[in-house]
Amino acid sequence: xxxxxxxxxxxxxxxERLQRLARQMGRTASETAAIxxxxxxxxGEFAFIEFRDSPVGRQAYVSGSSLAVWEVAMVxxxxxxxxxxxxxxxxxxxxxxxxxxxxxxxxxxxxAAAVRDNDAGIERLGRMLPSLDIFTVPPP
Numbered sequence: 001x002x003x004x005x006x007x008x009x010x011x012x013x014x015x016e017r018l019q020r021l022a023r024q025m026g027r028t029a030s031e032t033a034a035i036x037x038x039x040x041x042x043x044g045e046f047a048f049i050e051f052r053d054s055p056v057g058r059q060a061y062v063s064g065s066s067l068a069v070w071e072v073a074m075v076x077x078x079x080x081x082x083x084x085x086x087x088x089x090x091x092x093x094x095x096x097x098x099x100x101x102x103x104x105x106x107x108x109x110x111x112a113a114a115v116r117d118n119d120a121g122i123e124r125l126g127r128m129l130p131s132l133d134i135f136t137v138p139p140p
Contacts, residue, residue: 008033025058046106048099056117060110062100065092070114072100 010018015029022032035058039051048063060069072086076097079085083101087094104111126132 003034042103046099046103048096049103056114059114060103060107062092062096065090065096068114069100069103070111070118072097073104073111074115074118076101076104 018029018033021036022029025032025035027035039058042060043049043051049060049069050063051058052061054068061067062069062072067090072090075089076083076086079089081101083094083097086092087097090097
């Protein structure tokens with residue numbers, strides 16, 4: 001996707017904080033600023049969505065929960081996309097589930113990649129622990 005250069009004036013303290021975060025993320029200050037702007041725009045567009053660091057990088061999470069959006073998508077898939085049943089399963093208001101699923105619909109490639117990463121992790125774990133039993137519990 002083509003990009004454009006945008007000039008941005010930051011206070012000295014902000015520059016130092018941005019550079020520190022960029023080092024932590026293994027990116028340039030410019031790349032990090034672009035990521036933060038994109039995340040802020042998405043937070044403004046989607047209710048109940050926030051971004052957090054995770055072991056695999058920054059991810060969209062549902063506010064007030066420990067679940068990444070892709071995890072909600074997996075639960076929703078097991079309930080055939082039934083928002084009411086997912087909300088009951090998670091003990092959430094339906095509006096939170098709807099918000100997560102709207103994000104999923106807007107960024108399907110991002111969510112699909114996170115699910116693939118999760119599945120690959122399970123496969124790696126199985127190779128490291130040959131006696132590991134993985135089972136699926138059907139929804140109630």
